[in-house]
Amino acid sequence: MSGKKILYLCDYPMDLIGGAEKSTATMAKAMAANGYEVAILAENSLNKDTAFDNIRLYQFKKSANKYIQVLQKAHNALKYIRKFKPDIVHIQFAQYSYVFLLLKKFHLVKSKIRIIYTDRHYFEAYNDRYKNMYRSYSHYFNDVICTTENNKNCWKQAVGDNETPRLHVVQNVIEDEWFEDSTDKRNLIRNENGINDDTLVIGFVGRYVDWKRWDTVLDICERLKGKNIYFAVCISNPVGSNENSELNEYISKLEKASEGRLICRMNAGKEIMQQMYAAMDIFVLTSEFESFGRTLVEAMSKKTVVIATNSGGAPNVVGNEKNLFPVGDSQKACDIIERYEDKAILDEDKQAFYNRGKDLFSENNMISKMIKIYEMER
Known part of the structure; x- marks a missing residue:
């Protein structure tokens, strides 16, 4: 395998029981087992002993103030991009996509880093702020991955015929x-x-x-x-x-x-x-x-x-x-x-x-x- 370095950005603790968190963990572990160098940046786990074999887990304590959270996520993203030096940043949740689009807009992330966003929500369920943001700035993503064909079709309608982002479907999965x-x-x-x-x-x-x-x-x-x-x-x-x-x-x-x-x-x-x-x-x-x-x-x-x-x-x-x-x-x-x-x-x-x-x-x-x-x- 290529040995590329992948940094996963997650909004929530990795030991939550939600399907999105489980699927992200499954993906990260699978990529680590297939020759990629993997790191995860996420909010502090509920269990302090949470760890993954062959994966670096960077964690932060989230502020209760939603405005400080945005600055916090931006700071941590830049900090660990500098530290880990990824080839690919793979965003897993909507809040980090918002933060990362701002970083890209203001040229704070090197253009050589490939940006992938997995939309684990559903386009039509976003509020107008998110919808408008994606319509205007999603070209900063190289790729958007949807978990269902229905959501891919929503994205296709929203972004039109733009060259980027490329749209894919990769379903959520469970361990074998x-x-x-x-x-x-x-x-x-x-x-x-x-x-x-x-x-x-x-x-x-x-x-x-x-x-x-x-x-x-x-x-x-x-x-x-x-x-x-x-x-x-x-x-x-x-x-x-x-x-x-x-x-x-x-x-x-x-x-x-x-x-x-x-x-x-x-x-x-x-x-x-x-x-x-x-x-x-x-x-x-x-x-x-x-x-x-x-x-x-x-x-x-x-x-x-x-x-x-x-x-x-x-x-x-x-x-x-x-x-x-x-x-x-x-x-x-x-x-x-x-x-x-x-x-x-x-x-x-x-x-x-x-x-x-x-x-x-x-x-x-x-x-x-x-x-x-x-x-x-x-």
């Missing part, structure tokens, strides 16, 4: 280990709760924030009362603590709506998450908006059928219109779920989604695409 046989993990959760193979387990995963539409989850549980169904929920408190009265109250409502057939894990780690996905038959993404929806791929890897809202980048990940429903339409979601009461259809689609996940969203697929982009001429 996710696709390993999960029979034991599936049996562990189901046996602990006395769930037999004839019982459907419907799952939901996400942070407890409004746009994840946990109200729809509650509606789905209410509508499916009386059926031979269990509900598996992995929910994380954005505050980072189990002590949240609003969240605890919500879980109590779920327990009532599910008639006691609820398996709930809060702020779960990777191993527990894999066990929960494996125990599910169907995973439902209820979000008002997702730029990608990594949880969909995590579920696919455990041979779980996926259903999602027809919004943002999720349709590109699901790849099947029959498994999409309008945001907030819990009845439509239930109609899709009830189709899978036919075990033959359920088993067929479990395998189909597993194959789709492994073919499109595996680490090897991402590695080959990213190496091709990194080795392109400026």
Whole structure:
């Protein structure tokens, strides 16, 4: 491999549980394993022992003042560019893209450094300030990588026929280990709760924030009362603590709506998450908006059928219109779920989604695409 030096710029701690942070870490580790010299600049990790093999992790404490944050990011970017001397700066989040475009506009970054921006959000969901900034100044990026075709099309419409940035699609991915046989993990959760193979387990995963539409989850549980169904929920408190009265109250409502057939894990780690996905038959993404929806791929890897809202980048990940429903339409979601009461259809689609996940969203697929982009001429 070329041995090029890549500096990843990240807005958030690298040990957050969000899909974007996970995908960035997966990419960085894969590139380090493939002969690139890799460094990451990010906000201080939540766990002070966070580290990555063969990767330099530069960290900073973020100010609470949003204006100071901009200066802080600019200062740190320039500081570690001078220190690490990268061939490529790969920006991973929107805030750093804003800062870096300012640095480029005022000629504070050498032109020989290649600038790549991965848009892990969704163009149409940005506010007007960001949209106008990208329309006016995105030519300072050599390349923009989108995680879905839908978002690439939005960017194409925004930047027109400009020579730069070049637009690419590289989907978020999960580590190959996710696709390993999960029979034991599936049996562990189901046996602990006395769930037999004839019982459907419907799952939901996400942070407890409004746009994840946990109200729809509650509606789905209410509508499916009386059926031979269990509900598996992995929910994380954005505050980072189990002590949240609003969240605890919500879980109590779920327990009532599910008639006691609820398996709930809060702020779960990777191993527990894999066990929960494996125990599910169907995973439902209820979000008002997702730029990608990594949880969909995590579920696919455990041979779980996926259903999602027809919004943002999720349709590109699901790849099947029959498994999409309008945001907030819990009845439509239930109609899709009830189709899978036919075990033959359920088993067929479990395998189909597993194959789709492994073919499109595996680490090897991402590695080959990213190496091709990194080795392109400026």
